Amino acid sequence: MxxxxxxxxxxxxxxxxxxxxxxxxxxxxxxxxxxxxxxxxxxxxxxxxxxxxxxxxxxxxxxxxGEITTVGAVVLDIANPFFTEMARGIEDRLAQDDHTLMLCSSDEDPEREARFLRLFEERGVRGVIATPSHGSLDGLLALRERGTDVVLLDHTSPVPEIGSVAVDDVGGASLAMNHLLDLGHTRFVFLNGPLTLRQCVDRRDGVIATLTSRGFDPAEALVEVNLDALNADAADAAVHRLLAETTERPTAMFCANDFTALGALRALRDCGVSIPGDMAVVGYDDVIFASMLTTPLTSVRQPMHTLGWTAADMLLRESEPGRSRQVEFEPELVVRASSGSAI
Amino acid sequence: MxxxxxxxxxxxxxxxxxxxxxxxxxxxxxxxxxxxxxxxxxxxxxxxxxxxxxxxxxxxxxxxxGEITTVGAVVLDIANPFFTEMARGIEDRLAQDDHTLMLCSSDEDPEREARFLRLFEERGVRGVIATPSHGSLDGLLALRERGTDVVLLDHTSPVPEIGSVAVDDVGGASLAMNHLLDLGHTRFVFLNGPLTLRQCVDRRDGVIATLTSRGFDPAEALVEVNLDALNADAADAAVHRLLAETTERPTAMFCANDFTALGALRALRDCGVSIPGDMAVVGYDDVIFASMLTTPLTSVRQPMHTLGWTAADMLLRESEPGRSRQVEFEPELVVRASSGSAI
DNA sequence: TCGGGTGAGTGTATCGTTTCACCATTGGAT
DNA sequence: ATCCAATGGTGAAACGATACACTCACCCGA
Structure with missing residues (x-):
């Protein structure tokens, strides 16, 4: 007892x-x-x-x-500011209705994710907010079928019973590319991550589409580099290799993520490439330190706090009829010194 | 129902x-x-x-x-990598005993802290791990008195009934200063935060003691700057002011925190001060991006993961007799390019 | 044949709240 | 005097899982 x-x-x-x-x-x-x-x-x-x-x-x-005031959330990585900022948003919305958040990190491990989902279900939480790890939504779907409300975060829902809050990654990539095109650049590097990640695929689509619509042939104007992981060290190495190999060097670089941008910046400086003079650089996420680098980084900002807030809001209003279940936000470009002007 | x-x-x-x-x-x-x-x-x-x-x-x-497998934790700021890394440590230890973590962020607000503590108590958690906000331990003490186990994190416990896991901040500051002294520097800036924070007081003590023991008169060799907040913008402004005022410029700077170091680096570069040539810089915490700056930052690393792990371990072994209840870890200096050599 | 041991399964009290149908008492209104 | 409604309070029955004392076969050795 x-x-x-x-x-x-x-x-x-x-x-x-x-x-x-x-x-x-x-x-x-x-x-x-x-x-x-x-x-x-x-x-x-x-x-x-x-x-x-x-x-x-x-x-x-x-x-x-049977009164429940707890909501469960599973994110991919609790150490990533992108996710903690979203968690903040969730918490802020929940506090309005005197609910509390139980936050867990799946570390992109489907098994851990499943464990936490079961825990939430046994606890009888009011609902679950999840950033699904690795494609498979089966666990979430089954959970929903058994009667627990589910909202997807940073991932569009394939089914109407499950709500979702996401960001337009295609549009985000367009913002970045249009910015660089407007500055007069004509040859680009796209430092992307593995194409198993939905985000990377979408951002690539945006890059290609934008180039095409502005009259460029991607095969000609674009050098694509695909990293194994979205981190600084991988980017650093890749950029070193790139600079050694390329004869006609591009003048602009779009990175799938601020961490990779960081690595790229390091490599570029190492090789005596000035920023933005010789190479304009744009990142993605606008994490906390993007503005605090020696050369502040131009980046595509996602409304992280709003994402979390909206997901929580959707969950709490679950029973309301006829509201939109799949929400998509537009990202925003934050221009700083690292892109500068090509003229 | x-x-x-x-x-x-x-x-x-x-x-x-x-x-x-x-x-x-x-x-x-x-x-x-x-x-x-x-x-x-x-x-x-x-x-x-x-x-x-x-x-x-x-x-x-x-x-x-009556079987309980949940542990509650309240940290000061869930958006700070320092705390999320500790949370990771807690979680890893708990997983070994099939326990789970309920993580909350007090945002340094004593009222929020109290709300979460009550929540944990009503839930009948196995124990609570807390980084107390703002001095007052009354809530934690009362909780302990009512029978819930408590372990303090990054804060030394004043009473034997409450365990604690902390880091020697005096020693950490000594490491930084000795490093700079060994490099031959003789005039220093200490960019510190508000002295209402225990960490800032302890680190100051370490700085003063080290200088004294190495034969320097702090009043002469040290310029102290106290910021209102430990963030980059405050540091940036303060360093600008400092450079404008000082005639005989120090050659080394110790910052109470990596975020302030970041701001300082920005201001120094702005004013054409080369790093580490004209000014060696050392930070504190060794957060994720310290190594990824254009000039990688020398910093005092705290064993964040171990801190969390140990706190959780202490909680789970609460009933064991005769084990040490107040643990203090030693920090470690990570030398990178920003300090360099004064010779 | 009897007593005792064992393995498998049953039935019910219990944990600490909340809910809800139900009583007592009052103070008017009729 | 009688009835009614309102007010304040009672006490037992849930809620769902677990612990535990118990029954019932069945087998074994004496």
């Missing part, structure tokens, strides 16, 4: 009732419907609560009443 | 028992002590569980058995 660690049993409503000389029902009323109790008895009960240091038992409460 | 959202009631052990033609006790045995059930009946029960898509109700389970 639940005891204080090593100590005596925690006081229950029964103890409070005894101490105050009333029935348990009255104690419960004081706790949940204080207006329906006379001031005198309420005072007595409250005093007893204080004296005994009574603290409600959430398990019993939830078991009986 | 707990229902699927909008759907029928979730199946319970009773439903499973009926479906499988056994008693509820047997179902419970299959769930918790599968070896004590014959293979034939176990199969029947498991089939029923699958058919009905039965999922345990955690509230009822916890209410009856």
């Amino acid at each position: 639940p005891r204080r660690n090593g100590g005596p049993r925690r006081p229950s409503v029964t103890d409070v009732a005894k101490q105050a000389g009333v029935s348990v029902g009255t104690v419960s009323n004081v706790l949940n419907r204080p207006d329906s109790v006379s001031p005198a008895t309420r005072a007595k009960v409250e005093e007893a609560i204080g004296e005994l240091r009574f603290v409600r038992n959430a398990s019993a409460r939830q078991l009986r009443s | 707990p229902r699927r959202n909008g759907g029928p009631r979730r199946p319970s052990v009773t439903d499973v028992a009926k479906q499988a033609g056994v008693s509820v006790g047997t179902v419970s045995n299959v769930l918790n002590r599968p070896d004590s059930v014959s293979p034939a009946t176990r199969a029947k029960v498991e089939e029923a569980i699958g058919e009905l898509r039965f999922v345990r109700n955690a509230s009822a389970r916890q209410l009856r058995s």
Whole structure:
């Protein structure tokens, strides 16, 4: 039975009732419907609560009443500012309705993800917000089918029963490329990540489409580099290789992610390429330190806080009829020194 | 009563028992002590569980058995990599014992902190790990007194009933200063934060002590700058002011935090001060991007993951007798290009 | 044949709340 | 005097899973 660690049993409503000389029902009323109790008895009960240091038992409460004020969230990586910023947004929306967030990091491991989903379900959470790891949505779909509300984050939902909040990655890439084209650049590098990630595929589509629509032949104007992972070291190495091989060097570079942009910047400086003079650079995500680099980084900003806020909002309004279930936001370009002007 | 959202009631052990033609006790045995059930009946029960898509109700389970596998943690800022890295450490240790973490961010707001502590207590968590906001430990002490185990993180405990895991900030500052002294520097800037933060006070003590012990008079060799907040913009402005005012410029700078170091680097470059040629710079925390700057930053690394791991370990072993309750780790200096050599 | 041991399964009390049908007491209105 | 409604309060029945004391076969050795 639940005891204080090593100590005596925690006081229950029964103890409070005894101490105050009333029935348990009255104690419960004081706790949940204080207006329906006379001031005198309420005072007595409250005093007893204080004296005994009574603290409600959430398990019993939830078991009986079924009232749920917890929402579960699984993100890909809790160490990435992109996700923590979204978590902030979720939390802020939940706080408005006195709900709380239970945050877990799947580390892109489907097994961990499944474990957390089961945990949430056993807990009987109000709903789950998830950034699915690695394509497979089966677990989430099954969960939804068993009756738990689900909202997808940074991933568009393929089915109408599951809501989703995402960002237009095709459009984001267009923003970046149009910016560079407007500056007069004609030869580009696209430093992209693995094409198993939806984000990378979408951003590539945006790059290609933009070039084509502006009258360029991608096969000619674009050098594509695909990294194994979206991190700085991989980017650093790739850029070194690129500079060594290429004879006619491009003048602009679009990176799929700010971390890769960071690595690229390091490599470029290493090789004596000035930024933005010899090479304009644009990143993606606008993470916290993008503006704090020695050469502040132009980047595509995603409304991270709003994403989280909206997902939580969608979950809490789940029962409302006829609202839109698939939301997509537009990213925004933040221009800083690293792109500059080609003229 | 707990229902699927909008759907029928979730199946319970009773439903499973009926479906499988056994008693509820047997179902419970299959769930918790599968070896004590014959293979034939176990199969029947498991089939029923699958058919009905039965999922345990955690509230009822916890209410009856008192078994707790959740630990609560409150950190100051979930967006700071320093804290998320510690959270990782906590989670890794908890996973070993099949426990899970409920992570909350107090945003340094004592009211939010109190709200989360109450939530944890009502939930009957196994214990709480907290980085206390703003000095006052009263809430934590009261919680402990009511029987919930508590471990302090990045803060030394003033009382024996509460364990703590912290880092020697005095020693960390010494590492940084000794490094700069060894390089031959003789005039220093200490870019510190507000002295209401324990960390800033301790680091200052370390700076002063080190200078003194190496034969310098701090009043002469050291320029102290106290920022209102530990962020890049404040540091940037302060360094601009400093360079304008000072006639005999110091050659080395120690920053209380990597974010302030970032701002300082920006200001220095702005003013044409070369790094590390004209000014060596050392930061604190070794956050993720410290190594990825154009001039990689020398920084004092704290064993963040280990801190979290140890705190969780301490909590899980709470009942063991005679183990040390106040742990302090030593930080480590990571030397990179930004400090270089003064010779 | 009997007593005892063992393995498999049953039935019910229990955890701490909330809910809800139900009583008592009051103070008017009829 | 009688009835009615309102007000404040009671106490037992849930909620779903677990623990535990118990029954019932069945087998074994004496």
